[in-house]
Structure formats: structure tokens, C-alpha cells
Amino acid sequence: MAKVAVLGSGSWGTALSIVLSDNGHEVSLWGRSENQVNAINEDRINTRYLPEIELPENITAYTRIGDALNKADVILAVVPTKAMREVLKTAREHIEKPLLFVHASKGIEPESHMRISEIIEEEIPESLRTGVVALSGPSHAEEVCRRQPTTVTSSSLIMKHAEQVQDLFMNQHFRVYTNPDLIGVEIGGALKNIIAIGTGMTYGIGFGDNAKAALMTRGLAEIARLGLKLGATPLTFAGLSGLGDLIVTCTSIHSRNWRAGNMLGKGKSVDEVEAEMGMVVEGIRTTKAAYQVAKATGVEMPITEELYHVLFDNKPAKEAVTELMGRVKKHEVEDLKLGDQDPLNHFEP
Numbered sequence: 318m319a320k321v322a323v324l325g326s327g328s329w330g331t332a333l334s335i336v337l338s339d340n341g342h343e344v345s346l347w348g349r350s351e352n353q354v355n356a357i358n359e360d361r362i363n364t365r366y367l368p369e370i371e372l373p374e375n376i377t378a379y380t381r382i383g384d385a386l387n388k389a390d391v392i393l394a395v396v397p398t399k400a401m402r403e404v405l406k407t408a409r410e411h412i413e414k415p416l417l418f419v420h421a422s423k424g425i426e427p428e429s430h431m432r433i434s435e436i437i438e439e440e441i442p443e444s445l446r447t448g449v450v451a452l453s454g455p456s457h458a459e460e461v462c463r464r465q466p467t468t469v470t471s472s473s474l475i476m477k478h479a480e481q482v483q484d485l486f487m488n489q490h491f492r493v494y495t496n497p498d499l500i501g502v503e504i505g506g507a508l509k510n511i512i513a514i515g516t517g518m519t520y521g522i523g524f525g526d527n528a529k530a531a532l533m534t535r536g537l538a539e540i541a542r543l544g545l546k547l548g549a550t551p552l553t554f555a556g557l558s559g560l561g562d563l564i565v566t567c568t569s570i571h572s573r574n575w576r577a578g579n580m581l582g583k584g585k586s587v588d589e590v591e592a593e594m595g596m597v598v599e600g601i602r603t604t605k606a607a608y609q610v611a612k613a614t615g616v617e618m619p620i621t622e623e624l625y626h627v628l629f630d631n632k633p634a635k636e637a638v639t640e641l642m643g644r645v646k647k648h649e650v651e652d653l654k655l656g657d658q659d660p661l662n663h664f665e666p
């Protein structure tokens with residue numbers, strides 16, 4: 318059995334701690350709020366994030382990262398993307414031997430354009446890590462903590478490490494696959510949040526299921542388009558961390574990104590939405606990062622671009638939809654190198 322230090326006692330860090338604990342591992346859960354840590358240790362409850370769930374005994378919470386890391390074999394980093402770099406910097410000061418780094422966060426850092434595994438590689442010297450693994454897929458904390466059936470992907474450039482994490486987490490409720498396409502897994506997991514905000518927003522405006530299906534399908538097309546440009550494998554986007562997570566986030570009542578989009582569609586500002594949510598809405602900053610990456614790489618991402626203008630330039634959501642619908646006509650599979658096989662040519666008189 319392993320000792321796992323879970324950095325981040327929000328909804329997802331707590332739910333994954335339950336999975337690890339169910340598998341017999343010893344879990345040290347780091348959180349920055351003293352009240353929350355006391356409630357976890359004394360009342361066995363994470364009052365703010367999963368108030369209805371009784372936590373198992375082999376989860377111990379700490380406010381000091383050094384205490385959580387003491388004798389750990391594995392680190393599971395699961396704070397919001399914007400906090401990841403700082404948390405890793407602090408953790409690094411307390412690591413005494415090389416550890417397996419796993420992360421379960423979903424985002425891209427604006428400005429640096431880094432995926433989480435790249436941030437880990439930048440902040441943690443090679444001498445202090447045995448491997449870097451991403452755990453991603455359609456998995457709302459609210460269901461995982463109730464031990465409802467869930468499937469995710471463990472991804473690492475080195476298969477042995479992905480398999481180690483598969484073994485750590487896999488149980489009868491939580492099924493873990495492996496995938497060596499780390500770029501595709503991280504890009505799919507991060508960018509689906511953009512599309513979830515978009516689907517929530519169209520619902521908030523009053524549009525129906527046709528708009529939802531359109532956004533999900535064309536959203537997946539542009540996620541894959543960017544992913545391929547960055548070196549991902551196409552089929553990953555049809556998998557759990559791609560299509561799977563897109564479905565769950567765009568259709569579930571649990572999704573914070575969907576709910577944030579819904580409020581925006583009803584006319585609330587980004588600041589109002591973030592304050593009201595009280596939990597991380599990763600898709601907002603990821604929209605900024607993806608917009609920047611799309612511009613830098615010349616990849617066309619019309620949904621991301623319109624959402625960027627809604628979120629950061631006060632563009633009315635309805636106007637963004639009108640612009641998306643009024644774009645010049647396209648092939649549905651415009652990215653395929655069709656050459657002489659170009660189907661539109663067959664329609665020429």
C-alpha cells in the first residue's frame with residue numbers, strides 16, 4: 318500500500334482521497350484552511366465542498382504541506398490550475414526523495430501556455446520525481462464520492478507510470494484505463510471546459526438541444542484541431558478524456574463550467590458568476606489560454622474565440638452566437654487533406 322499526499326482539499330481532491338482510501342492507501346490531504354482541516358480530522362466531513370459525505374478514517378488532513386508530504390510515495394496535485402505553480406514551489410521545499418507526481422487538474426496556464434504536466438516538469442527538478450502522470454476523464458466529484466460507476470484515463474509518456482497510477486486508483490466503482498498520449502489527454506480535459514461554458518450559456522439564453530449538440534460537436538472538432546497541431550493523437554479525442562469528458566461536462570447538473578455559462582447567458586457578469594459559484598470555474602482562464610495558443614499557432618477555433626470576447630471584452634452572448642452562425646460556409650471535415658477528392662468539387666457544374 319502507498320502513502321499518497323493529496324495537495325488540494327476541494328471537491329476533487331477529497332473525492333479522489335476517498336477512492337485511494339477505499340483501496341487501502343494512506344492519504345494525507347493538504348488544505349489551506351484550518352477550520353476545514355479540523356472538520357475533516359474531527360468530524361470526518363469536508364463541510365464546504367462535499368458536505369453530505371462521511372470521510373473514511375485513513376484520510377488525515379494537514380494545513381502544512383510539509384506534514385502532508387512526510388513519508389509520501391506519491392503526490393496527487395489537484396488544486397486549480399492558477400494555484401498549481403505556487404503549490405508545487407512550496408511542495409518542492411519539502412520533498413526529500415524522488416516521488417511519483419500525479420495530477421488531476423484540468424487547465425492550461427495563460428501566458429506560458431503550459432499544460433499541467435509541463436508546469437510540474439518546470440517546477441520539480443528531475444532528481445525529485447520518478448514520473449509525471451495525468452488522471453483525467455468524465456468524473457464529477459459528487460458521483461465519485463458516492464462510489465457511483467466512473468471511468469477515467471491515466472496518462473503518461475512512460476506507460477509503466479500510467480500503469481502504476483491505474484493500479485493505485487482502480488476499483489469496482491472507479492475504472493482506470495491507460496493512454497500514452499499525454500498531450501491529447503491534457504488538452505481534451507482542459508478545453509472541454511470552454512465548450513461546457515458555451516453550452517451553459519446557450520441554455521441560459523434560451524436556446525435548445527440543437528444548439529447544445531452543435532456546440533459539443535463543433536467544439537470537439539476545434540479541440541481536436543488544436544490538439545493535433547500540438548502533437549496529440551487524433552483518437553484520444555474520441556476517448557474518455559475527450560468526448561467522454563465533453564459529454565459529462567456539457568450535460569451534467571454538477572458541472573460548474575456549465576452552470577457558470579448558464580448564469581452568463583442569463584446576463585450575469587464574469588465577476589458575479591465567479592463570486593456566486595464559490596468553486597473553481599477552470600474554463601474561464603482556459604478560454605484565455607486556448608485563445609492565445611490558437612492565435613500563436615494559427616489554428617482556427619471560432620467557438621473559443623467568440624467565448625473569449627464574451628468573457629473578456631463584454632461581447633453580448635447572443636451576438637457571439639449570431640457571429641458563429643453567420644460564418645462563411647465550410648466543409649464539415651474541412652481539416653481533412655482532401656485534395657482532388659474534395660467533395661465540394663464534385664458539386665461544381
Ligand SMILES: NC(=O)C1=CN([C@@H]2O[C@H](COP(=O)(O)OP(=O)(O)OC[C@H]3O[C@@H](n4cnc5c(N)ncnc54)[C@H](OP(=O)(O)O)[C@@H]3O)[C@@H](O)[C@H]2O)C=CC1
Pocket residue numbers: 325326327328329330348349350366395396397398399400404421422423424456457458459595596597599
Ligand atoms: N470537481 C470535480 O468534479 C472535478 C474537478 N477536476 C479538476 O480538479 C481541479 C480542482 O478542482 P476542485 O477540487 O473541483 O475545485 P474546488 O473549487 O472544489 O476546490 C478548490 C480547492 O483548491 C484550493 N485552492 C484554491 N486556490 C488556491 C491557492 N491559490 N492555493 C492553494 N489552494 C488553493 C481551495 O482551497 P480553499 O477552500 O481554501 O479556497 C480548494 O481546496 C480543477 O482543475 C478541476 O478542473 C477534475 C475532475 C473533476
Ligand SMILES: O=C(CO)COP(=O)(O)O
Pocket residue numbers: 423454455456457510513562565566571572573574575597598599
Ligand atoms: O471535469 C469535470 C468532470 O469530469 C468537472 O467539471 P466542472 O469543473 O465543470 O464541474
